[in-house]
Structure formats: structure tokens, C-alpha cells
Amino acid sequence: xxxxxxxxxxxxxxxxxxxxxxxxxxxxxxxxxxxxxxxxxxxxxxxxxxxxxxxxxxxxxxxxxxxxxxxxxxxxxxxxxxxxxxxxxxxxxxxxxxxxxxxxxxxxxxxxxxxxxxxxxxxxxxxxxxxxxxxxxxxxxxxxxxxxxxxxxxxxxxxxxxxxxxxxxxxxxxxxxxxxxxxxxxxxxxxxxxxxxxxxxxxxxxxxxxxxxxxxxxxxxxxxxxxxxxxxxxxxxxxxxxxxxxxxxxxxxxxxxxxxxxxxxxxxxxxxxxxxxxxxxxxxxxxxxxxxxxxxxxxxxxxxxxxxxxxxxxxxxxxxxxxxxxxxxxxxxxxxxxxxxxxxxxxxxxxxxxxxxxx
Amino acid sequence: xxxxxxxxxxxxxxxxxxxxxxxxxxxxxxxxxxxxxxxxxxxxxxxxxxxxxxxxxxxxxxxxxxxxxxxxxxxxxxxxxxxxxxxxxxxxxxxxxxxxxxxxxxxxxxxxxxxxxxxxxxxxxxxxxxxxxxxxxxxxxxxxxxxxxxxxxxxxxxxxxxxxxxxxxxxxxxxxxxxxxxxxxxxxxxxxxxxxxxxxxxxxxxxxxxxxxxxxxxxxxxxxxxxxxxxxxxxxxxxxxxxxxxxxxxxxxxxxxxxxxxxxxxxxxxxxxxxxxxxxxxxxxxxxxxxxxxxxxxxxxxxxxxxxxxxxxxxxxxxxxxxxxxxxxxxxxxxxxxxxxxxxxxxxxxxxxxxxxxx
Numbered sequence: 001x002x003x004x005x006x007x008x009x010x011x012x013x014x015x016x017x018x019x020x021x022x023x024x025x026x027x028x029x030x031x032x033x034x035x036x037x038x039x040x041x042x043x044x045x046x047x048x049x050x051x052x053x054x055x056x057x058x059x060x061x062x063x064x065x066x067x068x069x070x071x072x073x074x075x076x077x078x079x080x081x082x083x084x085x086x087x088x089x090x091x092x093x094x095x096x097x098x099x100x101x102x103x104x105x106x107x108x109x110x111x112x113x114x115x116x117x118x119x120x121x122x123x124x125x126x127x128x129x130x131x132x133x134x135x136x137x138x139x140x141x142x143x144x145x146x147x148x149x150x151x152x153x154x155x156x157x158x159x160x161x162x163x164x165x166x167x168x169x170x171x172x173x174x175x176x177x178x179x180x181x182x183x184x185x186x187x188x189x190x191x192x193x194x195x196x197x198x199x200x201x202x203x204x205x206x207x208x209x210x211x212x213x214x215x216x217x218x219x220x221x222x223x224x225x226x227x228x229x230x231x232x233x234x235x236x237x238x239x240x241x242x243x244x245x246x247x248x249x250x251x252x253x254x255x256x257x258x259x260x261x262x263x264x265x266x267x268x269x270x271x272x273x274x275x276x277x278x279x280x281x282x283x284x285x286x287x288x289x290x291x292x293x294x295x296x297x298x299x300x301x302x303x304x305x306x307x308x309x310x311x312x313x314x315x316x317x318x319x320x321x322x323x324x325x326x327x328x329x330x331x332x333x334x335x336x337x338x339x340x341x342x343x344x345x346x347x348x349x350x351x352x353x354x355x356x357x358x359x
Numbered sequence: 360x361x362x363x364x365x366x367x368x369x370x371x372x373x374x375x376x377x378x379x380x381x382x383x384x385x386x387x388x389x390x391x392x393x394x395x396x397x398x399x400x401x402x403x404x405x406x407x408x409x410x411x412x413x414x415x416x417x418x419x420x421x422x423x424x425x426x427x428x429x430x431x432x433x434x435x436x437x438x439x440x441x442x443x444x445x446x447x448x449x450x451x452x453x454x455x456x457x458x459x460x461x462x463x464x465x466x467x468x469x470x471x472x473x474x475x476x477x478x479x480x481x482x483x484x485x486x487x488x489x490x491x492x493x494x495x496x497x498x499x500x501x502x503x504x505x506x507x508x509x510x511x512x513x514x515x516x517x518x519x520x521x522x523x524x525x526x527x528x529x530x531x532x533x534x535x536x537x538x539x540x541x542x543x544x545x546x547x548x549x550x551x552x553x554x555x556x557x558x559x560x561x562x563x564x565x566x567x568x569x570x571x572x573x574x575x576x577x578x579x580x581x582x583x584x585x586x587x588x589x590x591x592x593x594x595x596x597x598x599x600x601x602x603x604x605x606x607x608x609x610x611x612x613x614x615x616x617x618x619x620x621x622x623x624x625x626x627x628x629x630x631x632x633x634x635x636x637x638x639x640x641x642x643x644x645x646x647x648x649x650x651x652x653x654x655x656x657x658x659x660x661x662x663x664x665x666x667x668x669x670x671x672x673x674x675x676x677x678x679x680x681x682x683x684x685x686x687x688x689x690x691x692x693x694x695x696x697x698x699x700x701x702x703x704x705x706x707x708x709x710x711x712x713x714x715x716x717x718x
Binding site for chain 2: 297319
């Protein structure tokens with residue numbers, strides 16, 4: 001085992017409307033306490049801190065979310081919140097963190113890049129996977145792939161190549177290909193083949209490798225990151241350079257182009273909380289498959305989600321079949337579970353109605 | 360035509376949970392503006408006032424609703440609100456009004472007894488029926504029967520007897536029988552027979568006849584009403600006597616027992632607003648049969664009702680089929696239209712949850 005430093009890089013700059021009305025621009029999904037009393041972000045930071053320590057846990061976020069993120073993570077050192085001056089997608093966000101880590105601990109330090117907002121039910125299994133991926137990251141870029149349990153069309157997939165290492169249940173494979181979100185028949189074929197994994201968006205690599213890959217595949221980003229590493233005033237360098245870096249995801253900008261990426265497959269109760277339909281996987285359901293959270297009553301319901309935030313009106317639902325009802329202080333959503341992805345249409349309607357306060 | 364006085368008696372003491380969460384104990388159905396900008400009560404008072412004048416329009420209400428009723432009817436003379444010291448159902452409420460009218464105008468004055476809360480779409484037809492019923496009330500107790508358009512099981516019916524008068528389209532018949540709310544097969548038979556009318560709850564009779572019928576069928580009430588007529592201080596007499604009068608509806612207590620009741624059948628867009636499912640009959644619906652009121656968006660809905668009161672959260676509904684969604688400042692209801700009568704179950708749940716503020 002190398003003794004080089006390990007840093008968790010939590011990507012917490014996302015917006016997204018899929019959990020509206022609970023999620024808003026200034027209260028993004030990662031700040032919601034969907035799985036219990038703890039926000040998704042706080043749970044991610046807690047899991048990361050258990051492996052690398054809070055002092056080595058960095059959070060990258062957007063300028064307009066900084067205050068909310070700091071408030072949600074009171075145990076995090078103040079300097080560990082890295083603020084993007086402008087949103088520039090995840091390649092730049094990871095690059096920013098890599099530059100900060102090189103300045104702190106040198107290029108051999110390992111980055112554990114973690115999206116802020118998945119729900120993870122089996123934390124012990126997850127921690128074992130993270131430790132294995134960190135160890136492997138000293139030789140290669142490593143990702144964690146989720147063994148699929150259904151033909152999901154909302155995720156990217158990884159096609160698994162030859163086994164290259166690992167021991168016991170934690171095997172390490174080459175990644176043969178990154179695969180875009182499939183249609184339903186393709187997703188079913190992927191599931192049946194056993195050769196595909198869900199792309200969890202978690203990556204493990206050294207800070208120096210991140211800078212090198214940026215230089216190779218996104219030269220404008222690589223050059224900006226070198227300046228951020230080299231100049232005396234990090235904050236000033238970030239401010240001067242960040243606006244000009246390319247806005248592209250780390251998947252498309254780097255991972256799909258980099259050579260020799262490896263994957264460790266695992267099953268750890270991973271849920272990307274892509275819509276309200278995910279709630280029954282995160283909360284205990286009753287005998288008829290209903291999840292009721294908050295000041296609410298559900299009479300004669302099946303397979304339904306009723307979620308009333310503190311401060312929301314009391315919610316009474318009768319005879320719901322596979323329905324989602326969500327109430328906040330200022331908005332209510334009613335949508336069939338199988339259309340939960342269509343929340344955006346309501347957000348668009350609110351925008352057209354001039355209700356920017358709801359966005 | 361006699362020139363005896365005519366008084367409208369608007370019965371506005373009702374509670375009821377069928378339009379929860381908009382209707383509450385202290386904001387009963389008649390105070391809701393379901394059909395437009397005007398409350399059901401205000402519309403009833405306006406229609407009555409157009410026939411008898413505001414000075415001859417009396418409203419009987421419950422003590423805890425008095426202030427709200429007065430506020431809803433700013434044009435009504437203050438003395439025309441009669442307050443029941445305790446709720447004692449409609450026989451007593453009409454008796455109270457009859458006693459007040461005898462004191463004002465003598466026993467020959469005609470009472471037009473009108474429930475506060477039906478919606479009436481064809482006001483010209485209604486007014487003509489009321490004028491005919493008032494004229495007839497000098498000889499008999501008269502009611503207005505609604506020609507049924509569907510096999511409703513939620514209404515009482517009148518079985519029509521021989522024609523006894525009237526002219527043109529406004530015929531007068533004997534009432535052969537008052538009939539309780541039927542089951543579905545009976546309601547279908549009633550509709551097919553053409554011999555049954557919906558009981559609108561509107562009655563026309565002289566004040567003296569009301570006192571005489573009370574004396575005959577509800578002696579304790581009759582005696583109390585005589586005291587209210589005879590004693591110098593009406594308010595004191597009411598307070599002293601009202602608690603002891605029998606609590607029974609005017610239908611059960613008097614009308615079903617009285618002799619020689621007549622009915623004038625009519626069609627005037629009558630709707631008793633018995634549940635949220637009634638709203639499409641009161642508000643213009645879109646091409647897919649949806650009614651959307653207030654700050655709300657309905658995407659891809661059919662046959663649905665979305666009703667957001669001022670001050671309620673914004674309501675977004677996707678993919679609703681025959682669904683009712685109602686939001687107030689402090690409560691939300693989601694219920695299939697064909698179960699709209701089951702609102703009570705939610706009210707009961709709120710009560711069990713200790714949310715008396717919602718009742």
C-alpha cells in the first residue's frame with residue numbers, strides 16, 4: 001500500500017428539476033433529506049469522510065449554491081468547499097479539485113470523485129468498493145460499476161472487458177466501452193448479457209493523472225489547470241481562468257477517450273434518485289407498496305408516494321394507484337409514478353405563468 | 360294576486376365535509392365561490408332579493424358562522440340575519456324564521472324557504488318558478504321539483520301525483536310521496552318512469568301555515584315558536600326556548616307528514632354541489648372536460664378538476680384521468696372523481712392526527 005494522500009471530491013453543483021417541487025435551483029436534490037433525516041449530500045460526505053477523513057473531503061459547488069452547501073455540511077472545514085465561478089460541467093469541476101489537491105498534497109494524491117446525490121443502501125459494501133478502487137487508482141483510472149437489476153434506460157452503461165485483477169468478490173475489469181443511455185430493447189439485451197454495468201459516475205484517479213488527461217483530451221482545460229496549480233494565488237487564478245474552460249462532462253470529455261480505464265463491479269443498493277418514483281427504494285413502504293412521508297393521509301392507496309415537506313399543507317389522498325403526490329410550502333405535484341420523468345412539463349408551465357419563485 | 364308580504368328564508372347553517380379542504384366548519388360550502396367570483400350564498404341572496412327585495416330576505420345561520428355570513432352578505436340589513444343559539448336542524452330553523460316573519464308581517468306572509476348552497480345555472484327559469492310557487496303558496500305548501508337528468512342516488516325524490524293547476528309550462532301537481540335517497544336500480548326506474556322529481560329542498564308556505572304544521576307534527580317546536588311570536592323580546596324568547604326544540608329536518612319533521620303538498624317541476628340548471636365532482640357543471644371545462652381554477656397547471660389531463668384557492672400552493676398535475684385535486688393554504692386533497700364522496704375519510708384521518716385546525 002502506498003501512503004500517498006487520498007481526497008474525496010464530491011460533485012455538488014447540480015440543479016435539475018426531476019424532484020420538483022422539493023428540488024429547486026437553490027435547493028438542489030443533494031440537499032433533500034429523501035432517505036431519512038440526513039440529506040443526500042450529508043450522507044455522501046459522511047461516507048467519504050469515513051474513508052478519507054473530513055479534512056480530505058472536498059466539495060465542488062456552484063456560486064449560488066455555496067451558502068446552502070456550507071450550511072448542509074457544518075462539519076466540513078471551510079476551505080474544503082471549492083466554488084466554481086461559473087458552471088462549466090464536471091470535467092472542469094473535477095479539474096478544479098485536482099488542481100487544489102496537487103497544491104495541497106502533490107500529483108500522487110488519489111482523487112475519489114463522487115456525485116453528491118445517489119442514495120446508497122448498503123454502506124458497508126460501498127465502503128469496501130471505494131477502498132478497493134482507491135488502491136487500484138494508483139495504477140489506473142478506476143470506476144465503480146453497478147451490477148444492473150433492471151433494464152434501466154435512464155443510465156449510461158459500461159461494457160465490461162477482461163478481468164485484470166482484484167481478489168475475492170472485488171474483481172477488477174478493463175472497461176471495454178462507455179455506452180450511452182440505451183433504448184428499452186438494448187437495455188434488456190445489456191441486462192441479459194451480464195456484460196454491462198450501470199455507470200455510477202464515481203471515478204478514482206490520481207490528481208496528476210487528471211491533469212495529464214485534461215491536457216491530452218481538453219487542452220484548454222489542461223492549460224487552465226496548470227495555471228491554477230502554478231500561480232501563487234489559487235483563488236485569483238481560478239477566477240481568471242475558469243470562465244474560458246470548456247463546459248463538458250468528465251464522461252464525454254475525458255473518460256470515454258482515456259486509455260486503460262478499469263471498473264470494479266458491485267451491488268450496494270445504489271439509487272440515483274432520478275425521480276420521485278425512486279422513493280420506495282429509499283423509505284420503508286407499507287404492505288401495499290405505499291410510502292407516506294410527513295403530515296399526510298393516504299386512504300386505500302397502492303404503490304403510491306405521498307411526500308409532504310415540513311411546512312407544507314396537510315395532504316389527503318384517496319384511492320391512489322401508482323401515484324406520486326408531493327407538497328411543499330408553495331407547490332404541489334400530482335403525477336403518475338410511471339410519468340415521474342415528466343415533472344419538467346410542470347416546471348415549464350410554472351415558468352410560462354411567471355412563477356419564477358417556484359423554479 | 361294577494362298583496363301579502365313575501366319573505367325569502369335562506370337556510371345557511373350547514374356544515375358538511377364534502378367540499379373539504381375548501382369547506383370547513385367555519386367556512387361552510389355556501390361561502391365558497393365555486394361557480395365564479397360570487398359565493399353560493401351571495402348568489403342565492405341575490406336571486407332571492409331580486410324577487411322579494413333585500414329587506415325581505417332573511418338568513419338563518421349558526422352562532423359560530425354568523426360573522427362569516429354577515430361578511431359575505433354586506434348588502435343585507437343587519438337585522439335580517441337570524442342566529443340559531445344551538446344547531447337544531449331545518450324544521451327549527453324554518454320555524455325560527457316563520458316566528459320572526461309573523462312578528463314583522465303577520466301570518467299571511469309567504470315564506471320562500473331556500474337552501475343557501477345550490478348552484479343555479481338558468482336564473483331566469485328559476486325566478487319564474489319561484490314566482491309561481493309564491494303565488495301558489497297562499498293556498499298550499501309548495502315545493503319546486505327538479506326534473507331529473509340522471510339516476511342520482513344522492514338526492515331525495517318526489518313522486519308526482521295528479522295535476523292540480525298552473526298554466527303553460529309551469530304546471531302544479533300534487534306530491535304523491537316524498538321518497539328517500541334510492542339505490543341505483545330504483546333511481547334508474549324513477550328516471551325512466553317520468554313520475555319522479557329531485558327534491559330541491561325549496562319550500563313555499565305562509566308563516567302561519569308553518570306554525571300550524573309545527574304545532575301539529577312537532578308540538579314542542581310549535582309551542583316554542585308560539586312563545587317566540589308572543590313574547591315581547593324576540594331574542595330573549597329564542598334564547599330561552601331554542602335549546603329544547605326537537606332537532607329534525609323539515610322534510611322528515613313536517614313535509615312528509617303534511618297534507619296537500621304541491622310541486623312545480625322545472626329545469627333550471629340546478630346543482631346541489633354535493634362534491635367536487637360537481638365543479639365541471641359550474642365552470643367552463645376545456646375540450647377534454649377539465650376544469651382548472653387558480654394558480655395551477657394541468658398537463659395531459661382528462662375529465663379532471665384542479666382547484667387552487669388564492670393563497671394555496673401552486674398546483675401542477677400531469678396525466679390525470681377523472682381526478683380531483685384541491686389545494687388550500689393549509690391542505691391538499693387528491694381523490695378520484697368517482698370517489699369524491701369519500702372526502703370524509705380524509706377529514707377523519709386529519710382529526711385522528713390531531714389536526715383540528717383542518718376541520
